[in-house]
Amino acid sequence: MKKNFLIKVLFIFLFYPNLSMSNDLTLGKEVAESICAACHGVDGRAASGGNSALVPNIFAQNKDYLVVKLKDYKSGKINHPQMTLIAQMLTDDQILNVSEWYSRISVELKLPE
Numbered sequence: 103m104k105k106n107f108l109i110k111v112l113f114i115f116l117f118y119p120n121l122s123m124s125n126d127l128t129l130g131k132e133v134a135e136s137i138c139a140a141c142h143g144v145d146g147r148a149a150s151g152g153n154s155a156l157v158p159n160i161f162a163q164n165k166d167y168l169v170v171k172l173k174d175y176k177s178g179k180i181n182h183p184q185m186t187l188i189a190q191m192l193t194d195d196q197i198l199n200v201s202e203w204y205s206r207i208s209v210e211l212k213l214p215e
C-alpha cells in the first residue's frame with residue numbers, strides 16, 4: 103500500500119543513487135572523480151597542493167566553454183604539458199559528459215562588499 107510504496111522508493115534512492123542523475127551526468131562524475139579530481143577537485147574547485155595556484159576553478163562554467171577548451175587541448179591547439187595529455191586520454195563523449203558534470207555544479211554569487 104502507500105507505506106510499502108514509499109519504502110520501495112526510499113530503497114531505490116538509497117541503493118541506486120545513480121538513478122537520480124541522468125546518465126551523462128553519472129558518467130561525467132566518474133571521469134571527474136577518476137581523472138580530474140586530483141587537480142580540479144570533483145567539485146571543480148582547484149584544491150590540489152603544490153601547483154594549485156596554476157589550476158583554474160572549473161565549476162559552474164558554461165558547458166560549451168569547457169567542451170571547446172578540452173577539444174582544443176586534445177587537438178593541440180592549446181598546448182599545455184598536463185592538460186594536453188589528459189585531454190588526449192578522453193573520448194569525445196567523455197569530454198561532453200565531464201563538461202556536463204562541471205557545468206551543472208551551481209554556486210551562489212556574492213559581490214565583494
Ligand code: HEC
Pocket residue numbers: 133134137138139140141142156157158160168171172180182184185188192200201
Ligand atoms: C595534473 C593536474 C590536472 C588534471 C588531472 C586535470 N587538469 Fe585541467 N588543468 C590543469 C591546469 C594546470 C590547467 C591550466 C592549463 C593552462 O594554463 O592552459 C588546467 C586547465 C583546464 C581547463 C581550462 C580552463 C580554462 O578556463 O581555461 C579545463 C576545462 C580543464 N582543465 C578541465 C579538466 C578536466 C575535465 C579534467 C579531467 C578529465 C582535468 N582538467 C584534469 C591541471 C589538471
